Amino acid sequence: MTLSLHPDTPQARTSPSTAADRVAPGEGAGRGIRTRLFAKYVALFVAVVAIALLANGLFEVFFYYREHKASLIRVQHEQAEAAAAKIGQFVKEIESQLGWTTxxxxxxxxxxxxxxxxxxxxxxxxxxxxxxxxxxxxxxxxxxxxxxxxxxxxxxxxxxxxxxxxxxxxxxxxxxxxxxxxxxxxxxxxxxxxxxxxxxxxxxxxxxxxWDVVSQIKVGKGGHAYVVGPEGRLIAHPDISLVLRNTDMSNLAQVRAALAGGGTMSDALSEARNIQGQKVLTASAPIEPMHWTMFVELPVEEAYAALYAALERLALVLLAASVFAVLAGMFLARRMVGPIQALRSGAERIGGGDFAQRISIKTGDELEGLADQFNHMGERLQESYAGLENKVEQRTAELRESLEQQTATAEILSSMSGSMHDTKPVFDAIVRNLLRMFDTRFAVVQTVQDGIVQMPAADGQPGFERLTERYPRPLADDTIGGLAILSKQTVQFQPVLGNPSAPATTKEFARDFGFNSVLFTPMLLRDKVIGAIGVARVEAVAFDEKQIALIASFANQAVIAIENTRLLNELRMRTRELSQSLDDLRTAQDRLVQTEKLASLGQLTAGIAHEIKNPLNFVNNFSSVSTELIDELNEVLQSTALDEKSREEVGELTAMLKGNLEKVVQHGKRADSIVRNMLLHSRQGSGEHRPVDINAVVEESLNLAYHGARAERPAFNVTLERAFDPAAGMADIYPQEITRVLLNLISNGFYAAAKRKGDAAGGFEPTLSATTKSLGDKVEIRIRDNGTGIPPEVKEKLFSPFFTTKPAGEGTGLGLSMSHDIVVKQHGGTIDVKTDPGVFTEFIITLPRTMAADDTPGGKT
The missing domain is CATH 3.30.450.20 (PAS domain)
Known part of the structure; x- marks a missing residue:
């Protein structure tokens, strides 16, 4: 193995002192790394060998343990079954001998x-x-x-x-x-x-x-077998003294499990403790037909002796393998650390800027290939360093262009947030930034409405003003702007002059205003074109994809500005209309209240309802439209970057609109309640009287009132109690009128119970009960609640017209008055009230079972 570092260029040849200064730190670092790498390689190799051996040994021990345990349990089961068969045969022989005497x-x-x-x-x-x-x-x-x-x-x-x-x-x-x-x-x-x-x-x-049979059963060296009766008492055991002492074995877990399982127990309880407290492996088998149970037990130490020996052998093998791994790891680590040290030193010099540095390693393996890769990297770095400055300049230009685009976008967004009521500043910012960012002859923004094209913003070189004189003009495909609007696609032509595909009017404009390439992008709002943005150049040069994407983004911002302005203007208009409608509604309501106070209960006419019907319908329809308008405005605002002032302005408008809508809904409900109650009070009856089941009428009224209250207040919860007399039976009544009376009384009970629950501390349960009772030729109905009760001064006026205890705007005071008229005047019955303030209120209604000959009790009409 050969290691060396050498320079290949004159720049790398330095003085001896300089070379020594440069190499010394690397060598010091190399010695430190060698010490760490050496220890790591040795530890890694030892860990790999040890983990492999340990894992293999543990797997072997685990599976050997499972197989050995299963084999032991199987053998014990076989021994238990064989012993049970012997004892069964013993009893059968006695039975056979006994049979000769019969x-x-x-x-x-x-x-x-x-x-x-x-x-x-x-x-x-x-x-x-x-x-x-x-x-x-x-x-x-x-x-x-x-x-x-x-x-x-x-x-x-x-x-x-x-x-x-x-x-x-x-x-x-x-x-x-x-x-x-x-x-x-x-x-x-x-x-x-x-x-x-x-x-x-x-x-x-x-x-x-x-005992003779049980004593002959051998279970290993220290195991034994015994027999237990169905109650858990010991019948036979090798230790006869335990049998003679009438030993109870039912306190052992294995005995309880076997008795519960009909003589056999699951493998989950194969390990247990015997009567001496020793841990054993146990198995059982039933002895039929006496319902005895045979148990065979073997001490765990004896059962797992072979497993413990295997663990000892595994420990010895692991120790020997670890010693071998340490020695082998030390040898391999020494072979690997030297080349790695040379690689680190060379990489450090290349990282310090010495791209001429070359690493020479002759090991014939991957380390030599890695050194060659480092050398190739140094060559590439030398080559790429020369062109780095050009790349930096190119990247700087791209960043400058991106910054200009971001600046233009910020300026347009600032114009949008600064003027929410007028689109002109936004359009001016768009054309101004297009002229600044592109070498264009002019830039324009066109809008289209009802087939007429407008040009609200335009800017460009001298002479472009004459272009705006050609607008407004009808929408047609003879211009490139009209072609983009009609096709809903971005359209560009270059050159324009001499191009047979270019629109005729665009060619005319090109000759008159001196441009030869043009681009228009449509402004789309939910697949509807509302205008276009266009730019033109003197030269016949195509616009690239980045420029087209930027103009498209400007078009989207223009669409947002137009939609914001439209929605805000429409919001103001709707707010003014709403205020006017609210004033009209209040005037009509005042007139209706005056009419309600002055008119007698039997002379209210349909003209009053007609007078209030139109403003009520308008208010309801307008509330729906205004709600949709607010939702639409919020969707647009979520996609628009607004400044704090604009958001506050829009928030104030939205809050004002919501407040007015709430007032409209409140007054509308108040007017609708007045008209409905007046019409009901003016009626002498509805439908025809007929025999009906009183219990069914009360049950239906309870269900209607309860579900109505839950629909209005989802959190409302009250306990309903019923006590219906089966003898109440049939009564000849006006069912719709009596149902109206019951609904009124039940609803009042719900209101009183809910009010008391709101005022009381936790633990109060609102309850309403309805009972019926047969009184011979009459029937009695009671509606009772545990609400707030009724004060004495209020009880005296309870059935007076227009008297109510509810807050202003929540009742007309006609419900109990109408109930009194329906029960007393129309049916000839009675209605009374019992109450204890703060405890309960109970209304008692009595009705005759049959109507008088003139269809009303007592001849009343």
Whole structure:
């Protein structure tokens, strides 16, 4: 490997002292970097090897652990199932031996034979300590026992005992495990004969002998098996003392899980603690049909001994690999740091401006290729340095041009914000900046309306004034401006003179005003052309894309200025019209109120409604138009850069308009409420009276009033309570009029409850209840709310016309008066009110079930 640094040009040849001064810092830096790189490479190599080995070892251990654990659990399950089968076979053999005693029918001479068979059974089956034989009627005829005296024809009635009834029903009965003298486990086994007159043999089986079966089950070196009954009590265990102590195993997690799962438990509980507190791997299997459970347990230390040995081997291999990695990393790091030091030193000199510096590395690998790349970069830097000044000048010119464009745009925006009511300053700024930024003969802004082209702004070289004399003129495609407006596209011609495609009038203008290239861009507002911006040059030179884009941006700004001016002027006009309409509405409202006070309740005419109808319709329509106008103005303002003064001016206009609209809506509602209530009050009835279901009318009124209140106030919430008397039944009434009365009373209740909720502290729940009750030939309706209540002085005037407790502008005072007339005068009923100020208000209505012969109760018309 060869490393060297050498200069290739005379500029690089310096004196020895200078060369020494330049190299010394690089060498010092190289030694520092070598120390850091060396440590990094060694650490990296060691980390790579260690991580690879560790990851591989952990994966192996993980999968080995899972496979080993699954294998252990599978083996334990097989052992548990095999042990369960052995115990099941043990019980089945006892059952088989017991079956020989149920072959013969009962007779007077068969007692001795049966006693002989019973004693032989006790000798052959040591597990049976007592045998009782019962005849077909359930009477005990024979009992032979190892622990007590034998009994013949004891006559004990076992006909209702489960061991008799279950054996007769199912042929075999397995009783629950019990502990005699609270130590030894026993089980009752009963078997019925195949003949009905053979009776039932009942054997008491000592389960302690199952210990022999359980003790023979080997689970590893330290494992064991045991049997648990359905209640969790230990039946068999290699440690017989635990069985004799009647040990309860239900407090162990594995036992609880197995009992809950019908004798088997999930793998999630394969690890648990045994009764000694030792952590074990466990498996279970059911023993049918006795509903016992066989458990097989193996200590975790013994189960995972092979895994721990694998971990120790992995640690030794990792340690040896780490030592090897350190040695290999040191060797490789030394081989790599030298060339990297030479690269850094050469790059430092090239970065310091010595582009003639060359790096020589002969390693035959990527580092040598990197050194060649550095050398090539130095050559390119030498070549590009000469043209750098030209690029800087070119970039400076581009920046100057961009700055001019930004300055022009700022000036136009300033004109727009400084004069929101007139577009002339904006148009003048546009043509002035076009002349400044382009070598043009003239620049113009044209607008079109109703087919007539205007020229509100123009500027240019001397003589251009004669161009404005040709306008206004009809819109046509004989000029390039008209062609751009009609086609909605940017149009340019160069040359104009002698060009057969150029419009005729544009050629005429070109000869008269001395230009030979022209460009026009349309001004578009929502796909509608409202004008165009044009520029012209003396020379036949095409406009480039940047110039076209700049003129297009000026056109967009001109469109915004025109739209702003139109909207503001229209806003002022609408505001004046609104003020005038508001004055007219107030005058009409005053006249209507005067008429309302002076007119009697039965003589209000349709002329009053007609008088107020026109201004109300105008106000409603104008409110809709004004709302759309405000939205449209806000959309335009969002795309317009305005100064603070203009924004304040527009904000004041918008606020004033919104305030006037709110007043219009308020007075419109007030007038509409007055007219509607006057018309309702003047009516003597609507529709025809007919029999209706009173409960249905009240329910419908509740729903209508509630949903109406929610529509007006979305946050409104009140609890509705109903108590309808099914006997209320049918009543002959005017349903529309009674519904109007109920709506009025329910709405007043909602208002009072909502008002009290607004005044009260948190926790108050507004409630309104409606009840009906049958009074024989009459029906009673009660509407009750827990609102603000009614003061005594107000209660006296409650049903007087034009008396209201609501704030000004929210009621006419005709609702309760009309309700009184409808109930009393029209239906011949009564309406009363009970109230406690600040607690509740309850209106009580009584209506007769039938109308009088002249269609009104009592003959009232």
């Amino acid at each position: 072959q013969l029918p009962w007779s007077a001479g068969s007692i001795e034979q049966r006693r002989f068979d019973a004693l032989r059974l006790l000798r052959q089956v040591p597990a049976i300590t007592e045998l009782a034989q019962v005849d077909a009627s359930g009477r005990e005829r024979l009992r032979v026992s190892r622990l007590a005296m034998d009994a013949i024809d004891s006559g004990i009635d076992l006909s209702d005992d489960p061991k008799f009834t279950q054996a007769v029903a199912h042929k075999v009965f397995y009783g629950p495990v019990y502990f005699r003298r609270d130590s030894e486990p026993y089980m009752t086994l009963a078997q019925a004969g195949s003949r009905k007159d053979a009776g039932v043999s009942i054997a008491e089986v000592n389960l302690k002998l199952i």
